[in-house]
Amino acid sequence: VSVAIALAFVPLVLALALRSRHWVVLVARVALGWLRDRLSSVPREHRALQYLLTHAVPGDPRHVLLTLDQWSRRCEHLSCVGPEKGRVVERVLSARSPQRVLELGTSCGYGAVLLARALPPGARLLTVERDPQRAAMAEKVIRLAGFDERTVQLIVGPSEEVIPQLRSRHRMDTTDFILMEHGKSCYERDLRLLERHRLLAPGATVMADHVLVPGAPRFLRYARGSGRFRCRLHRATLEYCQGITDGIAE
């Protein structure tokens, strides 16, 4: 009788495994990257950079992004805006044509290159990363893609310290386009901080990635409930993971 009961569960277990296979693959890829970080003396960002230096065409931002996509699909998972959500960001940014753009969370520089590529002439991007090792890699990626300091400036420090200094230390009086891609728990705090310091230009666009996976419910509640923002959620595949739907908020 117990064998019969156990066998009755087999289809259920198989169905569950099949349904969650994309998650299993994602968790395995992230765990593998984490393990490599622990076992190797070369951090993940540098492994990605080495791949870029041997495969990407310098001065060609499109090719730099394609090479990072390739590295992430073939080698290790990269948490970034990625190609599908990236197209949404590019579309919104091109429609707004902003002059002062802010990115929170640079990591390896994927988002910075993507934003810089879509900037109108004369526009400036400030990108903020708190981890000095990642920032050093991102700096190389951004310069490899062909953007100089006047177009893309990287600031090393936590967003909660950098935001209050944007006006006085970084010559950014207000910003018209923000991409949030740092700690999901920081989104709401940093949006409030930008408002408190009057750094949002009238009609500014704020985009926040990963609002569904891993999710930023407090941020969404605040943005939707404050009455000061018009909110839209763009659903798109999580970077490099067919079968998992994420969202980017506008």
Ligand SMILES: C[S@@+](CC[C@H](N)C(=O)[O-])C[C@H]1O[C@@H](n2cnc3c(N)ncnc32)[C@H](O)[C@@H]1O
């Ligand atoms: C998902 S990654 C960003 C991906 C990046 N935008 C891209 O497209 O390649 C998140 C990054 O945010 C950084 N970060 C997290 N909290 C931060 C904070 N409070 N201030 C600045 N950077 C932060 C992390 O160190 C990490 O590198």
